[in-house]
């Protein structure tokens with residue numbers, strides 16, 4: 001088993017994707033101070049799941065992401081992939097090439113992949129356990145660790161030796177078993193508490209059971225006593241009932257006799273009721289009629305009052321009309337007298353009218369003949385007007401012709417002069 005490939009991208013000083021291939025045997029990386037040699041070791045430690053920022057020589061975990069230079073922008077993610085050749089099956093997995101990948105985003109989100117499949121950190125730790133590989137194992141020895149091995153600190157040295165001897169797995173299991181034991185102990189204590197509680201409930205329940213039993217015995221006794229008492233009461237009631245039965249028989253006979261009388265009386269009562277209903281209906285009808293008559297009387301009274309008022313009015317009107325008639329008679333008499341005078345006047349006027357009419361007819365005939373004459377003259381004037389207008393038009397066109405000829409003459413004489 002050996003580290004065969006390492007791909008770094010966006011981790012510390014490795015801004016772009018950088019791939020390193022390793023062969024079996026020893027590989028050496030050389031470079032000037034600050035060129036990023038230790039960053040490669042950090043990348044290996046990081047991809048193996050290192051959580052301590054101090055071990056990665058950083059303040060915060062996000063600081064392992066490439067944070068840019070003057071020429072290059074910072075990246076948003078750091079990714080390291082480490083390929084382990086597992087042809088001799090040291091790692092407990094079916095893969096021949098085990099690719100462990102870790103990603104960290106600026107947002108703080110992180111991811112672990114095993115041969116490109118997302119896994120938990122625990123799965124990676126489990127695979128690497130006791131292989132000698134691991135974030136804290138002796139397989140990555142930096143300068144500081146060399147110093148600690150050489151120092152007198154026993155605990156640090158012991159950790160390295162234990163890892164090498166493969167006892168870490170058992171120590172972790174022991175720790176986990178002890179934790180489980182402690183949890184079981186706590187559970188036991190809780191169980192004892194619960195048992196104590198339940199015991200209290202059991203005691204209380206057994207007291208209640210005693211009470212219930214006593215209650216059942218008393219109930220049984222009460223039931224028996226009740227039965228005895230009921231029997232005694234029943235016998236006594238039988239004794240009391242016997243004379244009452246005899247009385248009842250007699251009363252029944254009386255009741256039978258009364259019953260037939262009641263039936264007859266009831267039939268009579270029915271007849272009375274029917275008669276009563278009929279009378280009530282009659283009374284109701286009479287009441288309605290009476291109401292109608294009352295209403296009619298009231299209306300007639302009202303009509304009578306109106307008639308009286310009207311009669312009085314009519315008497316007054318009659319007097320007035322009689323007076324008017326006598327006045328009119330007088331007027332007619334006067335008018336008849338006037339009529340005679342008018343007739344005479346009319347006859348005289350009729351004669352005058354006939355004379356005026358004959359004069360009018362004569363004048364009218366004269367007017368008509370004058371009018372006809374005037375219309376003829378008007379027609380003649382219109383005709384003369386039209387002739388005058390035609391001659392005027394001819395004159396203006398002759399004038400225009402003359403003006404043009406005059407202009408032509410002036411032009412010709414100008415030409416002649418210049419020649």
Ligand code: ATP
Nearest residue numbers: 012013033034035036037038039063064065066067
């Ligand atoms: P030396 O031999 O002195 O120990 P080196 O070759 O091991 O040096 P490293 O310590 O690995 O070098 O690298 C240090 C360089 O990495 C420094 O130049 C530092 O600026 C750079 N560096 C560390 N972290 C980041 C980071 N997050 N982003 C960019 N560069 C970083």
